[in-house]
Amino acid sequence: MTGTATLVPPAKPSAAPARARKPRGERILTAADRTEMVVAWIAGLLWISPLVYVFYRAFLVEDGAGGHFGLENITSAWERAPFGQYYLNTTLLVTGITLAQLVIGALAAYAFARFTFPGKNVLFIFVLVQLMIFPEVFMSENYRTIAGMGLLDTLAGIGLPYIASAFCIFYLRQAFMGVPGELVEAAKIEGASRLEILWKVFVPAAKPSLIAYALVSVSTQWNNFLWPLIVASSDTTRPITVGLVRFLAPETGMDFPKMAAGTVIVIAPLLAAFLIGQRGFINSFLRSGIK
Amino acid sequence: MSDRAFSYALLIPAFFFLTLFTVKPLIGSVLSSMQERGGGGFTLENYARLGEDETFLRAATNNLLFSLLTVPLSLGLAMWLAVLLHQKMRGQGFLRAGVFAPAILPMVAIAVIWMYFYQPNIGVFNTILGSLGLPTPDWLGDPALVLPSLMVMMVWKEAGFFMIFYLAGLQGIDPELEEASRLEGTGKFRHFWKVSFPLLLPTTLFSAIVALSDSIKMVDFVFVMTQGGPNNASTLLLYHIYKVSFAQHWPQYAAAMSLVVVAVLVALAVIQIRLIDRKIHYR
Numbered sequence: 001m002t003g004t005a006t007l008v009p010p011a012k013p014s015a016a017p018a019r020a021r022k023p024r025g026e027r028i029l030t031a032a033d034r035t036e037m038v039v040a041w042i043a044g045l046l047w048i049s050p051l052v053y054v055f056y057r058a059f060l061v062e063d064g065a066g067g068h069f070g071l072e073n074i075t076s077a078w079e080r081a082p083f084g085q086y087y088l089n090t091t092l093l094v095t096g097i098t099l100a101q102l103v104i105g106a107l108a109a110y111a112f113a114r115f116t117f118p119g120k121n122v123l124f125i126f127v128l129v130q131l132m133i134f135p136e137v138f139m140s141e142n143y144r145t146i147a148g149m150g151l152l153d154t155l156a157g158i159g160l161p162y163i164a165s166a167f168c169i170f171y172l173r174q175a176f177m178g179v180p181g182e183l184v185e186a187a188k189i190e191g192a193s194r195l196e197i198l199w200k201v202f203v204p205a206a207k208p209s210l211i212a213y214a215l216v217s218v219s220t221q222w223n224n225f226l227w228p229l230i231v232a233s234s235d236t237t238r239p240i241t242v243g244l245v246r247f248l249a250p251e252t253g254m255d256f257p258k259m260a261a262g263t264v265i266v267i268a269p270l271l272a273a274f275l276i277g278q279r280g281f282i283n284s285f286l287r288s289g290i291k
Numbered sequence: 292m293s294d295r296a297f298s299y300a301l302l303i304p305a306f307f308f309l310t311l312f313t314v315k316p317l318i319g320s321v322l323s324s325m326q327e328r329g330g331g332g333f334t335l336e337n338y339a340r341l342g343e344d345e346t347f348l349r350a351a352t353n354n355l356l357f358s359l360l361t362v363p364l365s366l367g368l369a370m371w372l373a374v375l376l377h378q379k380m381r382g383q384g385f386l387r388a389g390v391f392a393p394a395i396l397p398m399v400a401i402a403v404i405w406m407y408f409y410q411p412n413i414g415v416f417n418t419i420l421g422s423l424g425l426p427t428p429d430w431l432g433d434p435a436l437v438l439p440s441l442m443v444m445m446v447w448k449e450a451g452f453f454m455i456f457y458l459a460g461l462q463g464i465d466p467e468l469e470e471a472s473r474l475e476g477t478g479k480f481r482h483f484w485k486v487s488f489p490l491l492l493p494t495t496l497f498s499a500i501v502a503l504s505d506s507i508k509m510v511d512f513v514f515v516m517t518q519g520g521p522n523n524a525s526t527l528l529l530y531h532i533y534k535v536s537f538a539q540h541w542p543q544y545a546a547a548m549s550l551v552v553v554a555v556l557v558a559l560a561v562i563q564i565r566l567i568d569r570k571i572h573y574r
Binding site for chain 2: 032033036037039040041043044045047048050051053054057103104105107108110111115116117118120123125126127128129130131132133134135136137138139140141142143144145160161163164166169194219222223225226229230240241244245248256259260262263266267270271274275278279
């Protein structure tokens, strides 16, 4: 947090009285400060305006008399495509992938952070190189792999390429390396096994990082489009992003209210979740976004 | 079990899947890229073809332009917005959340939203321009305008995202530095340029790598808005690979293109590792 009130230097007692009269946590706003705040508001509102506009179009029902606000566009869009199924698919995918990433990532990160073994550096560099390589770049080959496993048009086929994440391993390793050695020694003396130490010492100690990673992973996977587009071919497996595009595609011409309604159906829950958990979400980003 | 054997056991699941979905396809692509269309034979024709394939060259140029312009613009705007929203002010939380919101939305939804803005006759931009008596171009239909139009949208999404990283960076700067500038009457811009900007360089380097990889990875909007048109003016690399793989059913040639992209990505990864290395050493 930026504690502006703590900025008053404690030195020089002679200078203190004049400054102490200033209300705590307040500053004298100069003209430049005020201008900057106005600019911040203008920039912020301009930034938000596209989203506001979509909501406006989605809820504006054209009725010949200039239109009124109502849910008609939303309900008719909801009836025209299985958005409920799409949501369910996305939720299952996102939960499955994130949990698998955390488990697989935590195991590997534990090995890298806690033990020494031959080839450790080489294996870690192997992980680091993968930080940049995403499964879609090999879409043909991965399609062939998934097809060979008989997993086309299944949620498993969409999720499998993502469950080992180099970023997750790297990120959790950093978090695990910050766990104090005394905790580990104490658990060892109490007779905890190596897996118990991971579960009872490392995981609780790195909880904020695990949560931050989970948030990043959930939002990435929720938004994923290209690979699910390739693998999913029926509504029983399509996630919400692919569903939205399918919903918009077959129509000819632009039906704004319908497009806006479909978009709002897709983004409203995300925005709601974000606004509710906004402080925590942004703070966890701020704290552990880049370390 | 020895610690050594235990460590390897811990790594097995991760390395199994990393191998299955990155190493195996990498090897598969190398082999496949040297086969003729339909498989079989040995040929380097696929690589020779890359230099003559106008669509591929166009996609590569487009992607290069797209990256070179959107990355600095996004980061510059992100930094500016972060500085603005770092100050204590009424509505700070609301504005921060609003600027960050595009970052959490699916690219396809953002693409749909921006299509309203870019429509030639009824779109928001042209309605505004038209009411001012200005020319109303076909933003997504004009080969000269389509890529810049897509870039604007990308910058909108990305700047909101990287603003959060810059806010984190700004919070890490000792507030006394700002107070010192204030007392000495140093102007805000000068303070930013001489103090904040250099201290934000590590954030900038990290963000630039992420933004660069995003500019190659995020092509969802091409599917929604333009399908690469008009005249391939908005084709990007990953989209072209998709077309060759699944519309032209030519995985051998797609493999050659994938390897070009991977070479770029690995080069970026090496830069990233060097940066991480440096960060660890200096900590």
